[in-house]
Amino acid sequence: MSVISSPAYKRALQFITLMGVVSLLADMVYEGGRSLSGQYLALLGASGAVVGLTAGIGELIGYGLRLVFGYLSDRTRRYWLLTILGYSLTVIAVPLLALANAWPLAVGLLMVERLSKALRSPAKDTLISYAADRVGAGKGFGLHEVLDQIGAVLAPLLLAGILAFSGNFQLAFGVLIIPGLLCMMVLLMARMRFPQPADLARQTPAITTTGFSRQFWYYLAGVALFAAASVDFALAAYHLQRLQIVQPAGIPALYALAMTVDAVAAFGFGLLYDRIGLGALVGVTALGALSTPLLFSTGLLTVIIGVVLWGAVLGAQESILRAAVGQLAPPDRRGAAYGLFHAGFGVSWFVGSACLGLLYDRALPALIGVSAALYLGAALVLFYVARRQ
Structure with a gap:
């Protein structure tokens, strides 16, 4: 019997697919809200610095607190509980943006959504990693991301249509309660069908007392530089709104385009990772460095190219x-490893987003230069890790 036709392989693939559907529906909620957040804050009177700081603080919460929740997930082994609680907060907070009538209230709800992401992500990624051990790490996470991004594409398109026909932001946010409820239904179904996802791994994770390797810490350093270099779409949306490069309904449509590319690229890069390892990531930094000046250009065509990259x-x-x-992490410490990974990413994203937001208000060329330099640093560190993988 071939590996891909074995019952264990099929069950692992079924679990990843089911969790992908959960993420698809959840993405319709939070990515839909995210596609509107930059221009919504602008319409409520927020400045470019506020938008940039909101994105940065949100990522600090959403990623930084994953260190705590990742450690907690490994200590308690309550991966399902943390996953379910996290998704519950998401499907409540984002639709409530329909009731926000001032930018501080909207910012608060966006922070709650980021907290929910921190609560569930290490536990959810740990659950998926067990099944990905069976089907291939890159393929498993790539497949999950493809399904995840279908929702990220559908929601912005839906909201773009609502804005085009009604111009009503409250209605656009309000309809997101529907995929939110469906998300919780599918998640509970997955919990009932796969109560112990660790059993899907090639072998039961052993209990270890060893720490993380030096290679893991170097990897986190490269990830930190990568995160600091990354531009949040909210700031790009603010740029498009301020210069009126596209109509308001066109911004979520551009976000949907980015999510479509994301889905295709995730699966392709995932398969490439299973073949050549982290070397696949080094070239990605060049794409990131090219995307920044294009995103903040003044022509529609160059902006579209930037969105694709x-x-x-x-x-x-x-x-x-x-x-x-x-x-790179011991199997029984993956919750903590994902917590460290996301925390490092979040702190770096916070610093990067805050600096890039401030630079946007003062010197756009400096924003582009800083982002490119950070991507270069990330490429060098990740190349070093890839050589020793």
Whole structure:
């Protein structure tokens, strides 16, 4: 019997697919909200610095607190509980943006959504990593990201249509409660069908007392530089709104384009990772450096090209970066490893987003130069790790 036709392989693939559907529906909620957040804050009177700081603080919460929740997930082994609680907060907070009538209230709800991401992500990634051990780390996380991004594409398109016909932001946010409820239904179904996802791994994770390798810490350093260099779409959306490069309904459509590229790139980069390892990520940094000046250009065509490149970089981030953590960390410490990974990413994203937001208000060329320099630093560190993988 071939590996791909074995019952264990099929069950692992079924679990990844089911969790991908959960992420698809959840993405319709939070990525839909994210596609509107930059221009929504601008319409509520927020400045460019506020938008940049909101994105940065949100990522600090969403990624930084994963260190705590990752450690907690390994200590308690309550991976399912943390996953379910995290998704529950998401499907409540984002639709409530429909009731926000001032930018501080909207910022608060966006922070709650980021907290929910921190709560569930290490536990969820650990659950998926067990099944990915069976089907291939890159393929497993790549497949999950493909399904995840279908929702990230559908929601912005839906919201773009609502804005085009009604111009009503409250209605656009309000309809997101529907995929939110469906998300919880599918998640509970997955919990009932696969109560112990660790059993899907090639072998039961052993209890270890060893720490993380030096290679793992170097990898986190490269990831930190990569995160600091990355531009948040909210700031790009603010740029498009301020210069009126596209109509308001066109911004979520561009975000949907990025999510489409993300999905295709995630699976492709995931398969490439299974073949050549982290070397697949080094070239991605060049795409990131090219995307920044294009995103902040003044022509529609160059902006579209920038969005495509930005989406490709995001796809690599969501597949290769996550897959590598599971490969570099001991199996029984993956919750903590994913917590460290996401925390480092979040702190770096916070510093990067805050600086890039401030630079946007003062010197756009400096923003582009700083981002490119950070991507170069990430490429050098990740190349060093890849050579020793």
